[in-house]
Amino acid sequence: MKVIVAGFPKTGTKTMQAALKELGYNVYDYMENFEFLEKEWKQICTVGGSTELFRKMYENVDAVTDIPGCAFWDEILKAFPDAKVILTLRENEDEWFESFERQANENLSLKWKLKILLSVTGLRLYNHGRRIVLSTLSYKLDDALNKTVLKMRYRRHNAHVLQNAPKDHLLVFNVKSGWGPLCTFLGVPVPDTPFPHKNKNASIVEEMFKTDPTVLKMQRETKIAWLVIASMQFKEMYKNSRGDI
Template structure:
């Protein structure tokens, strides 16, 4: 481990992941932490973890960022005391919270993502074991039921968590290993801090204003895995439903259920006529 990105989500973490990747570092961001280290993070939240646990988690990784890792930046630093720390923050906490709120609402209202949460076993498990504990601990946010539109984000608590995290980093990170940075500054200060050449390409800017749902669904390895599970679940459900309808049509129920049978048969026949 060489680099710990200690900034909270919505401070430029996705852009930093891409920038570090372009500089040749192996980066574990939010997706890699959930997809590759799911069991390890489940242990952290439900059993606790030692410094040796964190060392094993990241011994073959160059850089780590985003939640849940950024919340545990200090423990990761204890495991890798020579790591450099990159700390990002927004101009003010209102700007940060509005960006966070926009992303949460954007994701929760996305039908495809809701469907994933309903049909993907991986999503169920990660949501329960890692994502929800992280949201509660780091952001003071309790995710709503999957199909509920009652999205309640505690602004006062979220801002308090943000302030406390930032203050802790600034107070406790070794000053000679710390870069206070904003992605709007581009390559120069980052590359100077890391002592690497400045690339010829423009500095990447990802997840601007939190509107990244479509891109993630198309490119994120974790979401792609969940989509495969979703397609399988939907296909299996469709086969079982079709078989059930077929059995009902072939073997009509008793007279006590005749009205329900008639409705089901008519609906099935209408569906066949439209296909």
Template sequence: MKVIGAGFSKTGTKSLHTALLKLGYCTVYDALENAVYLEDEWKTIFEKGWSFEIFKKMYENIDAVVDVPAFYFWEDIYNAFPDAKIILTVRENEDVWFKSLKGHMECRDKIFVQHLLEWFSPSWKRTQVMRHNYGEKIYGDRYMFDSKWFGRKMNEQLLKLIYRQHNAYVLHKAPKTKLLVFNVKDGWEPLCKFLGEPVPDEPFPHKNPKGGIVQYWMITHPCVLKMKNEMKITLASILLGAATLLGVLVYSKIS
């Protein structure tokens, strides 16, 4: 583990993820990788507790980690990897952050395929346990990351308070020589200087504007593509079963 992202979701974590990959960090775990590849470990952490050893095992072959739920456990991950550097991604202020978070969640709710995945993909449903855990423990809302069909209510004051408290704690506890407070609008220069990397000859990546990353994942991410295939198989099985049952009923009536 070389880089630990300590910033909340919707503070440029997807942009940081892409930037780290471009800088040569080969394995960067984001929210989806954590949910799929480390599902059992996170379930243990949320439901039974954690130790130095569990984080060491989870991330010993990973170059960097960003976003939920890892950002919430940045200090424990750092204790397991004391040579790592810490990046606290931030927005201009908490109002900008909350507006972005709300827009992201509302964008997710409009993706019809995601609603179907929640019902018909076993892999997606398994990740729901972890989403419920970190929704409750980190954001104070167990069902925050479930898709909403009929509008979404979010506790703005509570979420802003959680965001403030987290950032203040990172600023207080992280070693100053190991910490970068980073707004992705500042581009490559502060990030590359902090990491000791040359500045790429290309624009800094800006990913997930207005929550668009979820739609992108739906057509590109291998984990989601696998879940969509599961969904298709499940739906086909249900339709085949329904057709068979209907045929049996019709046949029995005719007989």
């Protein structure tokens, strides 16, 4: 582990994932933590973890972004004390909450819920999300968002990072600053490509429907489920029609 992005969700974490990948890092974001570390995160969220567990989880990973990693940044740092910490921030906490709220509403859209209800993988992802959100943000996934409480948690998280991260290994970063400060901090050349900007206006969900392996698997399982349901309905209709003869 070389880089821990400790910023809360909706502070540019998907942009950071793309930027770090562009710089050659192997990055685990939310979906990678589900796809490859679901069992380990279930253990951490239910009975607890250890420095050795975090070391084992991320021994072949260069960087981690988004939840759950950002909320456990200090535990990951214990396992990898030479890692650099990046605290991504929005302009202000009201802007952060508005962005967080948009993403939460998009995640609870009918299209997404159908993928969860009719897919074994989707149900696993939903249960994983419930554990992660409860452990990191302290609210239940289907609860209404409490603006006051969530802003307080955002504020406290940022203060914790600023107070406890090693100052010589910490970068406070707004993604609007682009490649310069990031590459200087990491000690790498500035790419000749534009700095990425991902998940604008919660667009990541639509992108995931097209490209994410786990979500594509969910869509295949959903299609199969619809075919099974349609077949059962057809058989029932045929049975009823035969009974009328």
